[in-house]
Amino acid sequence: MPTYTLNVNGQNRTVTVSDGGMPLLWVLRDLLNLTGTKYGCGIEVCGACTVLVDGQREHSCVFDVSSAVGKNVVTIEGLSANRSHPAQKAWIDNQVPQCGYCQPGMIMTVAGAMKAGHRGSEIQSEVKNLCVCGTYQRIKQAISSL
Amino acid sequence: MDTAINSSRRKFLVSSAGGFALGFVLPELLSISEADAAATGTQVNTWLNIGTDNSITLTVGASEMGQGSFSGLAQIMAEDLMVDFARIATVQGGPTLANPAPVGSAINTVGSSVTRRNYWPLRDAAASAREMLIQAAMARVGDAARANFSVTNGVIEHAPSGTTLTYGAVAAAAALLSAPVNAPLVPDNTFKAIGRPLRRVDIPAKVDGSAKYGIDVRLPGMVYAVIKHCPNFGGKLAATPVKPSNMIAVVPVSVAAGTGRGTETTSMVNAVAVVGSNTWDTWQAAKRLSVKWTLPPNASALNDAQFLADAQRLATNATPYVAGGANPPGTLYTVEASATDAKAALANSAKVVDATYTLPYVAHACMEVLSCTVDYVPGVKCDVYAPTQSARSVLALVVSLTGLKESQIKINTTYLGGGLGRKAETDFVSQAVQVAMAVKRPVQLFWPREEDFTRDQYRPMALIHAKVGLDVSGNVNAWTYRNVSPSILGQRGSVLGAKGDSQAYEASQDLPYAFGARLTEWVSHPSPIPVGFWRSVGASINTFGVESMIDELAAAARADPYDFRRRRITDPRWLAVLDAAAQLGNWSTPLPKGRARGIAIGTAFGSIVAQVVEISGSTSAIRINRVAVVIDCYLSVNPDSVDAQLVGGVVHGLNAALYGKQSFSQGAAQSRNFNRSRMIRPNEMPQVLTKIMPNPAVSDRSIAIGGVGELGVPTLAPALANAYFKLTGVRQRSLPFFPNATMGGL
Ligand code: FES
Ligand code: FES
Numbered sequence: 001m002p003t004y005t006l007n008v009n010g011q012n013r014t015v016t017v018s019d020g021g022m023p024l025l026w027v028l029r030d031l032l033n034l035t036g037t038k039y040g041c042g043i044e045v046c047g048a049c050t051v052l053v054d055g056q057r058e059h060s061c062v063f064d065v066s067s068a069v070g071k072n073v074v075t076i077e078g079l080s081a082n083r084s085h086p087a088q089k090a091w092i093d094n095q096v097p098q099c100g101y102c103q104p105g106m107i108m109t110v111a112g113a114m115k116a117g118h119r120g121s122e123i124q125s126e127v128k129n130l131c132v133c134g135t136y137q138r139i140k141q142a143i144s145s146l
Numbered sequence: 147m148d149t150a151i152n153s154s155r156r157k158f159l160v161s162s163a164g165g166f167a168l169g170f171v172l173p174e175l176l177s178i179s180e181a182d183a184a185a186t187g188t189q190v191n192t193w194l195n196i197g198t199d200n201s202i203t204l205t206v207g208a209s210e211m212g213q214g215s216f217s218g219l220a221q222i223m224a225e226d227l228m229v230d231f232a233r234i235a236t237v238q239g240g241p242t243l244a245n246p247a248p249v250g251s252a253i254n255t256v257g258s259s260v261t262r263r264n265y266w267p268l269r270d271a272a273a274s275a276r277e278m279l280i281q282a283a284m285a286r287v288g289d290a291a292r293a294n295f296s297v298t299n300g301v302i303e304h305a306p307s308g309t310t311l312t313y314g315a316v317a318a319a320a321a322l323l324s325a326p327v328n329a330p331l332v333p334d335n336t337f338k339a340i341g342r343p344l345r346r347v348d349i350p351a352k353v354d355g356s357a358k359y360g361i362d363v364r365l366p367g368m369v370y371a372v373i374k375h376c377p378n379f380g381g382k383l384a385a386t387p388v389k390p391s392n393m394i395a396v397v398p399v400s401v402a403a404g405t406g407r408g409t410e411t412t413s414m415v416n417a418v419a420v421v422g423s424n425t426w427d428t429w430q431a432a433k434r435l436s437v438k439w440t441l442p443p444n445a446s447a448l449n450d451a452q453f454l455a456d457a458q459r460l461a462t463n464a465t466p467y468v469a470g471g472a473n474p475p476g477t478l479y480t481v482e483a484s485a486t487d488a489k490a491a492l493a494n495s496a497k498v499v500d501a502t503y504t505l506p507y508v509a510h511a512c513m514e515v516l517s518c519t520v521d522y523v524p525g526v527k528c529d530v531y532a533p534t535q536s537a538r539s540v541l542a543l544v545v546s547l548t549g550l551k552e553s554q555i556k557i558n559t560t561y562l563g564g565g566l567g568r569k570a571e572t573d574f575v576s577q578a579v580q581v582a583m584a585v586k587r588p589v590q591l592f593w594p595r596e597e598d599f600t601r602d603q604y605r606p607m608a609l610i611h612a613k614v615g616l617d618v619s620g621n622v623n624a625w626t627y628r629n630v631s632p633s634i635l636g637q638r639g640s641v642l643g644a645k646g647d648s649q650a651y652e653a654s655q656d657l658p659y660a661f662g663a664r665l666t667e668w669v670s671h672p673s674p675i676p677v678g679f680w681r682s683v684g685a686s687i688n689t690f691g692v693e694s695m696i697d698e699l700a701a702a703a704r705a706d707p708y709d710f711r712r713r714r715i716t717d718p719r720w721l722a723v724l725d726a727a728a729q730l731g732n733w734s735t736p737l738p739k740g741r742a743r744g745i746a747i748g749t750a751f752g753s754i755v756a757q758v759v760e761i762s763g764s765t766s767a768i769r770i771n772r773v774a775v776v777i778d779c780y781l782s783v784n785p786d787s788v789d790a791q792l793v794g795g796v797v798h799g800l801n802a803a804l805y806g807k808q809s810f811s812q813g814a815a816q817s818r819n820f821n822r823s824r825m826i827r828p829n830e831m832p833q834v835l836t837k838i839m840p841n842p843a844v845s846d847r848s849i850a851i852g853g854v855g856e857l858g859v860p861t862l863a864p865a866l867a868n869a870y871f872k873l874t875g876v877r878q879r880s881l882p883f884f885p886n887a888t889m890g891g892l
Contacts, residue, residue: 018392018427026426030370035362036355038563039425040513041595044891045820048513059892076355088353095345095786098794099212100352101359101513101563128827128892130820132513132564133212134797136831138790 004069008032009078020066024058025049027065028075036076036104040130047129048105050112051075057112076104079111087111090142098133105129110143120144158274158325165197165317166279168325170271172207172264191239192268194223194275200300200314202229205239209535210348211562211569212794213855214787217346218261219268221783224339226272226332229300229313231339236347240537240557261783262752262851273329281323282316334844341841343786348561359563360533363519365588369394370425371581372432372592373574375417375601378813379675380409380442382416387438390431395421397584402547402576404539407603407637407676409442409813410573419581425592432594441812444674448813453673454504457609457630461502464630464669467644475636475672478628479646480665482655488663491624495615499698502611503691504880506807507604509815510680511823514563516593518578522548524586528555528579533562535570543572547579566798567679571603599823600815603678604808606631606650607671610691620703622714623662627695629654629688630669632677646670653685653748653860657692659714675810681798682856685750686863690881693746693864698877707868708733708745715747722839723747723754723778730837731758731774740764741771744868746861753779753852757796759865760832765874768883770800770832770866778839779852785838788854793834795858800832801825803863805887824887 003016008028015031028034028051040048042061049061052074079085083092087110090096097103106129113123123143131139159169172192191207204223210216216236224231280295283302287309289295294305300313334340351357376382389396399417401410410416420435422428442448464478492498519531528548534540537557544555562569578591593601608631615624633647645651646668654666680686700710708728715721724747728734731743740762747756760772775792782788805824809816817823842849867878 022424022426026424029362030424030426033364034355035358035364038359038513039361039515039595041820043595043819043821045889046513047892079354083350083354091353092345092349095349095790097212097349097352098214098790099513099562099564100348100357103352104355107353125829128829130513130825130827132511132566132798132801132825134794135790136797136826136828137793137834139828140831 002066004065006065006068006073007071008034008073009075015065017065020064022065023061024051024063024065024068024073025060028060034075034077038101038104040102040105045130046102046105047109048102050105050108050129052108052112052115055112055115057109076108079107085111086146087114087142090145094138094142096135096138096142098135102129102131102133106131106139110146114146120146158271160321160325162318162321164195165314166195166275166321168194168271168275170267172267193239194271196275196279196313196317198314198317200312201235202227202233202300202313203235203237205237207239207537209537209559209562209565210238211535211565213791214346214784215261216348217344218783218787219264220347221339221344222265222268223272225337226269227276227300228297228332231344233300238559240559262779262853265781265783265851266847269331270329273331274325277326277329278320278323279313279316282319283311285319286311286316334842340783341785344784346787357561359514360519360531360560361514361517361563361592363531363560363590365519365521368519368588368590369421369423369585370428370592371397371419371421371578371589372425372429372594373399373417373419373577373597374432374435374437375597376439377600378439378441378445379448380445380813381439382414383418384438384440387418387435390435393420393422393428393431395585396435397421397581399577399580401573402543404543405571405573405576407678408674410676417577419577419591421581421585421589429592429594445812448675449811450809453607453671454609456673457607457671460630460669460671461609461611461628467646469644473642475633475670478667478669479642479644481645481651481668482664482666484663484665486663488624488626488665491663492613492615492626495623496618497616497702498613499695499702500613501695501698501879502609503694505608505687505690506881506885507607507675507810508680508802508806509599509602509604509808509817509823510566510568511599512564512566512568515595515598516569516574517591518575519588519590520578520582521588522579522582522586526554529558530556530575530579531558531560532575533560533569534572534575535562535565536572539572540575543576544579547576548583566681567683568602570679595820596818599808599818602808603676605680605686606634606677607673608687612691612695614695614699616699616703620705621662622659622699625661625664627654627665627691628667628669629691630671631687632671632673632675634677634679634683636670637677642670649679649684651684652688653750654688654692658717658720658747659696659711660716681795682750682859685748685860686802689746689748689860690863690867693748693861694867694879697744697864697868697871701871711745711747719778720747720754723756723776726837726839727756727758727774727776730776730835731760731772733758742869742873744865744870744872746864746868748861750857750860751853752850753777753854753857755857755861757861757865759862759869761866761869761873763873765876768870768873773832773834773862775834775858776837776839777854777857779854779857780849781841781845781851782838782854788838789836791854792836792858795856796834796862797826797831799859799862800866803866803881804883807882807885821889824884824889
């Protein structure tokens, strides 16, 4: 049972797992009680599980926990204090979420693109996550202000 | 805390818990008069609380699955209570949750019903509460003239003296009064909340990860269970598998009474749940677990080709319904028949259009997979945490499974990561309760995506055969229409009447067009694949059949599809919606080569909806450029929420029309994850324009308010197929357009 120390949302967290291949998604959700990151497909098709690892967008459903050691992991819970990230504000201003389940992944995807210096329409073409509720039109509007 | 309940008037319960509390019944699919009949401790499902600290709380029994119904209800309440919408906190109630007294029967959230069914009862309740608070203020001030009092945002002012009293200040006194009859409502022309695009209350929690869905419930000492069903519908467990050494338990799970559909008969053991200490390890153990299943004797007949062959046979040859008879699957029901024989009238037609349309089974594919968390202590309690659309049915189920009393059970409804009808079913709840009873510790049951796709209760497949005649002047002189599809209500044990399954034939009768003779029939298809309520239900099937055929008739009559419809619709509301859609969709503006538009109109849940879809491309690849949607729902509470629902419905309709299909082989569903079930991605989103027909100047209680949540779906597929015909000359009579599409990774 290996033990790993990860930096999640600015804090060092130590977890013991059955093997280092456990995806980061389940470490976050089940071991660290950070349930904002969602499971949708487990096969890197939907994007609901997107987090930032050293500022890069990663699909945590296929990202081994052992690969996150020594890196900074940011989840939706750690994106900002008081929903102050520009993407979160734009999401509220445009009343984007319906059921909301896909939105942490959407917002983290956009946050990653912004971190890479991308803006507006550039981000629009990068966001490909699935939203079964079909909030794409408002997502586009929200991104256009970023 | 004084929770004495004063039920001086049956419509409301009044309590002085924490200030002032008014409990009442909001109906679901009941008629309003039924809901009016009684507010008893076990019936009340909604509470308005006004605290002595001026807090205002609305406790709702319905579920929030993204349709904005919590906000809609608070918005309605704000109007007649005369307070700012932002002051009302909404709280998820549920059966047997104490707040302040039991919220008895929660509402089952189905049929686009929450806002529309509750509009008038909620307004009446708010107005009664307001008048009770004002009466308390009148007593305090010592002036019996009601006209001397007015309210601004929850502050009561006595004009002659200038005295002001907040609702909180008189809440305790108001709770001792009896609720007035027919308290006056705020006139439509002074509305401050109803009809405004106010911001939804659930959105902030949905942008920071704090919204808790079913899958997010975490209880102290909780263990994790992962379901593994027999891959084939109708199959059963042959032998209990050996528990893997690193797991806590392997629990055989059976079909609980009332939760099984089609092949799933009560008590059959059709799954096992593997229990471990976290989702991932348990899921891996479940995948590796070797389980022996016994397939049903008819497994070889449970495949697409056989289902289609059965449907084709029944389209021409089915045994008519006999009143009081057995009427087994395969029975022909007459939904609607004119006095004139429509089949005979076809012989007099100048032109006959004969077409067969087919639709596949379609999965719900809610973004959040099914899950349910249960904390069970034998003989003591059972707390259930579920993303359910049916808290009321869940309560009854838990009583029957555990033998506990209702008072020992709590049903906590979480946010739903999409409901779409699937979470109105309770199979996953019954499984979680069974596991909790076996392991006797808090447990969360998780359905991996593959289980969610392969153990759904699908939109029914359908084969529609329509044969329609035009007379010499292009008028429809004979309309015959037969839909063959499995019965949703039949699989739920309903005894069908002479017209058959209302869920199957809805939107195929009472068409708005001036036709001559007509005969509309439905045949119950015998396929035992479980079917269920899928967003807009029968309307999503029949509107495709009807509006595709109307387009074929327009083509046969060499008429413009919009004009053809226009000339045959008489109802002014339908005409106005059709005209508005044509205008919003730029119908009369010519398009460049390689682009085309299609139009369709229909109805569901009491609303009228029309769409114009504009596409470009060719038979091999099309792009959806623009969709115009117009709805007449009589009265909209929040136009921004209506827009969101319609646009979302368009996406849902597109996913199903272009790609949606579940196939079966030996009773096993073939599409197991999103990679085999393509959906559109954000970069493929068309521009969607919506228009809501204006609210009435003075709303009339006798006119039904229509639904919104499911209305974007039914007209999409036919409008798309009609545009495709215009673009390519090819009539797409079989859905989906691209049955073999796959979806690559991100
Ligand atoms: S859950 Fe990771 S991409 Fe879908
Ligand atoms: S908001 Fe429901 S899936 Fe995106």
